[in-house]
Amino acid sequence: MGEIIVDLQGIVKTYQTGEVSVPVLKGIDLRIDAGEHVAIMGKSGAGKSTLMNIVGCLDRPTAGDYVLAGHPVSRLEDDELSGIRGKTIGFVFQSFHLLGSMTVMENVALPMEYQNVPTAQRHARATELLERVGLGHRLGHRPNQLSGGERQRVAIARSLSNRPKLLLADEPTGNLDSAGTRKILALFAELQAESGFTMIVVTHDPAIGNAAPRLVRVADGLIVEDRR
Numbered sequence: 001m002g003e004i005i006v007d008l009q010g011i012v013k014t015y016q017t018g019e020v021s022v023p024v025l026k027g028i029d030l031r032i033d034a035g036e037h038v039a040i041m042g043k044s045g046a047g048k049s050t051l052m053n054i055v056g057c058l059d060r061p062t063a064g065d066y067v068l069a070g071h072p073v074s075r076l077e078d079d080e081l082s083g084i085r086g087k088t089i090g091f092v093f094q095s096f097h098l099l100g101s102m103t104v105m106e107n108v109a110l111p112m113e114y115q116n117v118p119t120a121q122r123h124a125r126a127t128e129l130l131e132r133v134g135l136g137h138r139l140g141h142r143p144n145q146l147s148g149g150e151r152q153r154v155a156i157a158r159s160l161s162n163r164p165k166l167l168l169a170d171e172p173t174g175n176l177d178s179a180g181t182r183k184i185l186a187l188f189a190e191l192q193a194e195s196g197f198t199m200i201v202v203t204h205d206p207a208i209g210n211a212a213p214r215l216v217r218v219a220d221g222l223i224v225e226d227r228r
Contacts, residue, residue, distance in 0.1 A: 006032040011064035026221035039212035057085040090159030094171035098143040129157035149180040
């Protein structure tokens, strides 16, 4: 058996609104091995975004245990959680989350700055990644000078800057047309084949979900299907 990257056991997440408890996740068990490509699907309100936030160490479970790449992370302090997240996980968001005041290269290099990577290495790595996603000619441009598909490719390059073991993509093609969606999905597949990272895509699009080698469907805070 290979390395287990994501190991969730009995994950519960309940939000408190005044005196009202709102259960969102109701006991999630999920294991994902190194190198897997998994799609997580569910309707709005099913709990898939909350699940992704916990997997991405952006939130903590109310109950249950989470081991990320061998590290128990459920009860870590914020600074410890942030450190593991920065070294282990890359994020790609639907809205790109690029900083408009920075150039394309500066956006891609930013996560490495947080990890104290020397400037020359940051720039070399950012240039390498941008060339890999077909944007080597856009290093000095700013996000508002790019198309939606180009901005998403910058976001993908940025997500890989610290060589993460796990890439989380939240509706990564939601702002793209069908042609742009096909290009981004093909790029994900190529990069994963090259680098071997584990990829989890959260989506409501059946075409994207059904194209993944493994599909996990969430409904009413529970996993109702796990298809390989």
